[in-house]
Amino acid sequence: MKIITPFKTSVVILGLALAGSGCAKNKDIDPSITNIAVTNPDFQLLEDAAIRGGVAITLGNKNPNDAQGNYTVFAPTNSAFNRLGIREAVDLTALQPGFLTNTLLYHVYSGSLAGSSLTAGNTSSSLLGPTRRIITRADGSKYVNGSKILGTDVKAANGLVHPIDKVLIATGGNVVQSAVALQSAQVFTKPELTLLVAAVLKCKLEGLLSQPGPYTVFAPTDQAFRDAGIASVDAINNMTPAQVTALTGILANHVLAGNLGNKFTPELPDGTSVTTFGGGSLQLGAFSNGVLTVKSKSISTPANMGIPDVQCTNGVVHVIDRVLLP
Incomplete structure (x- = not known):
C-alpha cells in the first residue's frame, strides 16, 4: 500500500x-x-x-x-x-x-x-x-x-x-441493508459478507441491527469466517440451537453501541479496551495511517481493517479480516 x-x-x-x-x-x-x-x-x-x-x-x-x-x-x-x-x-x-x-x-x-x-x-x-x-x-x-x-x-x-x-463510502442504508448490498453484489461485482449476512439472519439479529442504534460494527469478510472454521452458508443454516446461541454471542462481540456507536476510525478510542454490545471486550490498537487493529480475547492475532469507515444510516461499519471470537 x-x-x-x-x-x-x-x-x-x-x-x-x-x-x-x-x-x-x-x-x-x-x-x-x-x-x-x-x-x-x-x-x-x-x-x-x-x-x-x-x-x-x-x-x-x-x-x-x-x-x-x-x-x-x-x-x-x-x-x-x-x-x-x-x-x-x-x-x-x-x-x-x-x-x-x-x-x-x-x-x-x-x-x-x-x-x-x-x-x-x-x-x-x-x-x-x-x-x-x-x-x-x-x-x-x-x-x-x-x-x-x-x-x-x-x-x-x-x-x-x-x-x-x-x-x-456511504451506502444510504442501515447496517443490515449495507451488508446485504455487499452480499448481493450491489457494491462489488463479486459478492462479499455472504457468511456474515447468513449468520445475522440465522441468529435473528437483523431486526436489532436495523434499529436506529447507533452502532459501530466490525464486519468479518467471508475468508475471515472460513478461517474461523465457519465454512459456508449451509454450515450456518444447519447449526444446532446450541451452535446458534454460540454464534449469536460471537456476532454480539463485533458490535459497539451507546457512546461507542457510529464511530469512524479517528474517533475510536485507540490503544484502549472497549466493551462490546454482548458484554465482551475488545482491545483497539494504535491509530496508524487511518486504521487500527482490533483484538478479542480468543484470537492471538489482531484483526486488520480492510475497508474502514463505511457510513450507514444507523452507524459505521469497518470490514475486518478476522472473526473476533469472545
Whole structure:
C-alpha cells in the first residue's frame, strides 16, 4: 500500500497549485475541477473513476444549483483508491457502476465549502444525500469522516478541491441493508459478507441491527469466517440451537453501541479496551495511517481493517479480516 508522507502531501498540493497557475496563465482562467484531476498525476484514478462513473462532465462545468456556479470536492488521491485494491483503471470494473457513481457524488458538495469551515463537529451535505462530518484529533489533524484531509482550498474555475487519503463510502442504508448490498453484489461485482449476512439472519439479529442504534460494527469478510472454521452458508443454516446461541454471542462481540456507536476510525478510542454490545471486550490498537487493529480475547492475532469507515444510516461499519471470537 502506498503511504503519503508529509513530503508527498506537499508535492500533491504544490502540483495542484502549479496545474492551476499554468492553466490560468494560458487561458486567463483557473482550471475546472475535472481539469485539475486530469493535469495532476496523483489524481489519475480519480479521473478514471469520474469518467467511468459519469461525473467528469458535471465537474468540468459550472454548478447550475449554486449562485456562484461552484462545487467543492473532497478528492481521493491514487493512494486512497489503492486502499480499495484499485491501482489502475481496469480495477474500477470490480465496482458496480451505480455504486461508483454514488460514491463519487458523496465526495461533492453543492457550493463553496472553504477550508476554514472544516472545523470539528461541522457537517456538510453531499450530492448523494448523506452528510459527512469533520473530525479533529489531538495532534490537530483533520478528517472528513475517516479520511484525512491532506490539504484545502485548491482553487478551480468552478469551485474548490480538498485532497483526502481515503475514498469516502456511504451506502444510504442501515447496517443490515449495507451488508446485504455487499452480499448481493450491489457494491462489488463479486459478492462479499455472504457468511456474515447468513449468520445475522440465522441468529435473528437483523431486526436489532436495523434499529436506529447507533452502532459501530466490525464486519468479518467471508475468508475471515472460513478461517474461523465457519465454512459456508449451509454450515450456518444447519447449526444446532446450541451452535446458534454460540454464534449469536460471537456476532454480539463485533458490535459497539451507546457512546461507542457510529464511530469512524479517528474517533475510536485507540490503544484502549472497549466493551462490546454482548458484554465482551475488545482491545483497539494504535491509530496508524487511518486504521487500527482490533483484538478479542480468543484470537492471538489482531484483526486488520480492510475497508474502514463505511457510513450507514444507523452507524459505521469497518470490514475486518478476522472473526473476533469472545
